[in-house]
Amino acid sequence: SQQGEEDPQALSIQEGENATMNCSYKTSINNLQWYRQNSGRGLVHLILIRSNEREKHSGRLRVTLDTSKKSSSLLITASRAADTASYFCATDGVSWGKLQFGAGTQVVVTP
Amino acid sequence: GAVVSQHPSRVICKSGTSVKIECRSLDFQATTMFWYRQFPKQSLMLMATSNEGSKATYEQGVEKDKFLINHASLTLSTLTVTSAHPEDSSFYICSAPSRQGAGNYGYTFGSGTRLTVV
Numbered sequence: 605s606q607q608g609e610e611d612p613q614a615l616s617i618q619e620g621e622n623a624t625m626n627c628s629y630k631t632s633i634n635n636l637q638w639y640r641q642n643s644g645r646g647l648v649h650l651i652l653i654r655s656n657e658r659e660k661h662s663g664r665l666r667v668t669l670d671t672s673k674k675s676s677s678l679l680i681t682a683s684r685a686a687d688t689a690s691y692f693c694a695t696d697g698v699s700w701g702k703l704q705f706g707a708g709t710q711v712v713v714t715p
Numbered sequence: 716g717a718v719v720s721q722h723p724s725r726v727i728c729k730s731g732t733s734v735k736i737e738c739r740s741l742d743f744q745a746t747t748m749f750w751y752r753q754f755p756k757q758s759l760m761l762m763a764t765s766n767e768g769s770k771a772t773y774e775q776g777v778e779k780d781k782f783l784i785n786h787a788s789l790t791l792s793t794l795t796v797t798s799a800h801p802e803d804s805s806f807y808i809c810s811a812p813s814r815q816g817a818g819n820y821g822y823t824f825g826s827g828t829r830l831t832v833v
Contacts, residue, residue, distance in 0.1 A: 644827070644829065645826055646824040646826040647759075647824040649822060702761055703749070703822065706758060707757070
């Protein structure tokens with residue numbers, strides 16, 4: 605079963621703007637991960653945040669985690685057309701390796 | 716970094732035939748491989764977990780006789796869709812864990828296989 609919800613389902617922005625998407629989950633986790641998927645392709649691991657971390661940065665990516673609210677957010681700053689993709693959060697919980705994916709946010713960045 | 720090579724990327728087969736999908740870890744040993752299925756515009760659903768040297772573990776609702784998984788070596792896992800039907804048409808993706816620090820794993824995904832059964 606799917607762990608979480610993501611919102612928005614779709615996001616359309618212009619190059620240079622920031623893109624923010626949110627993810628909520630239901631059960632206890634060891635960590636939460638964000639992945640990017642270009643259309644018809646596999647997933648690319650973007651960033652992992654542990655359950656005892658609150659914020660993490662990687663390049664233009666900023667991830668927050670609020671375990672009390674069971675939610676996470678992904679911020680992409682200064683977006684580029686190449687950032688156009690679907691973004692998924694996934695939680696790694698009690699059962700190792702059984703990633704539970706959110707529904708995904710489809711991001712379109714127009715030049 | 717870690718790479719998982721998945722083949723074929725696309726396959727069209729006739730109803731009733733079987734299709735084999737391969738995932739190879741290129742520069743690391745993958746003792747475990749996870750197999751996912753993704754319908755259009757939907758999220759990934761875990762189908763099964765393969766472990767080198769032992770039987771695969773299937774998620775609830777996944778027919779093990781239909782989706783045969785073999786983990787022949789530390790670098791190769793295969794998924795065979797047997798007697799394929801149009802409803803098996805989907806995007807299949809494998810992934811292998813890679814360590815991201817103590818007790819935490821990220822996962823390297825294959826590029827996926829688009830299966831169309833006609």
